[in-house]
Amino acid sequence: xxxxxxxxxxxxxxxxxxxxxxxxxxxxxxxxxxxxxxxxxxxxxxxxxxxxxxxxxxxxxxxxxxxxxxxxxxxxxxxxxxxxxxxxxxxxxxxxxxxxxxxxxxxxxxxxxxxxxxxxxxxxxxxxxxxxxxxxxxxxxxxxxxxxxxxxxxxxxxxxxxxxxxxxx
Numbered sequence: 438x439x440x441x442x443x444x445x446x447x448x449x450x451x452x453x454x455x456x457x458x459x460x461x462x463x464x465x466x467x468x469x470x471x472x473x474x475x476x477x478x479x480x481x482x483x484x485x486x487x488x489x490x491x492x493x494x495x496x497x498x499x500x501x502x503x504x505x506x507x508x509x510x511x512x513x514x515x516x517x518x519x520x521x522x523x524x525x526x527x528x529x530x531x532x533x534x535x536x537x538x539x540x541x542x543x544x545x546x547x548x549x550x551x552x553x554x555x556x557x558x559x560x561x562x563x564x565x566x567x568x569x570x571x572x573x574x575x576x577x578x579x580x581x582x583x584x585x586x587x588x589x590x591x592x593x594x595x596x597x598x599x600x601x602x603x604x605x606x
Contacts, residue, residue, distance in 0.1 A: 439508070442542050443484055443550055444586055446501050447508045449538045451526055463537045463557040464599075473599030475557045478536075478564045480592035483551040489586040500581035502526075519578040524570045534563040552587070561594065 442448040453462045463475050489497070494505055502522030503510040516523050527534045536556040544550040558564050566575070572589075573579035583589070 442540070442552060443486060443544070444489060444497070444501075444582075445505055446497075446503070448540050448542075450503070450508065450510070451522075451535075452538050453535055459537055461559075462535045463559060465559045471596060471598070471602075473601060475559065475597045476561045476564065477595040477597050478554070478556040478558075478568075478592065479595065480554040481551060481590050482554060482587040483549060483590055484586050485588070486550055486586075492585050497585070500585050517581065519581050521571075521580050521582045524578070524580040525567045527566060527570060529566075534566055536563050536567065551590075557597075564594070 439447050440449055453459050465472050465474050465476075467473075492500070498505050498511075499517055500520055502516045502520035510522065511520075536558045539555045539557070541553045541555075542551070543553060556564055569575040570578075571580040571583065
């Protein structure tokens with residue numbers, strides 16, 4: 438089971454692996470305000486699958502930053518800076534700006550298709566920096582998936598408190 442999206446690529450390959458790593462990325466640590474909770478991003482993207490299918494596979498792969506069939510990430514020396522991985526696989530001071538991704542592709546009989554993208558993180562910073570890079574606000578380069586496939590139609594941040602905090606209310 439490969440968790441491929443409607444675009445044909447494996448989704449969530451940059452997710453942290455293992456329960457402890459997921460918790461470390463998603464849960465606000467003790468000693469910080471709102472400890473035990475998580476910051477949540479929810480976005481809805483619509484996909485133009487006809488447009489995407491007309492893009493040659495090599496250009497799709499360049500837009501994502503990895504191979505479609507084998508799911509092999511392209512090395513940084515050949516990866517386009519405006520590829521999806523070039524926009525969201527980011528580091529600051531040598532440390533990756535990780536988020537936990539939980540995406541769900543959807544489709545309607547009307548022909549509307551897309552992705553409900555949810556991400557969790559212990560800090561809004563990681564989410565915000567990735568969004569700024571995707572949409573070109575960081576350096577003027579926009580994620581190629583927004584050119585060839587996806588249109589963001591909604592998005593919002595949320596704070597999800599811990600179970601303990603909810604029980605205290």
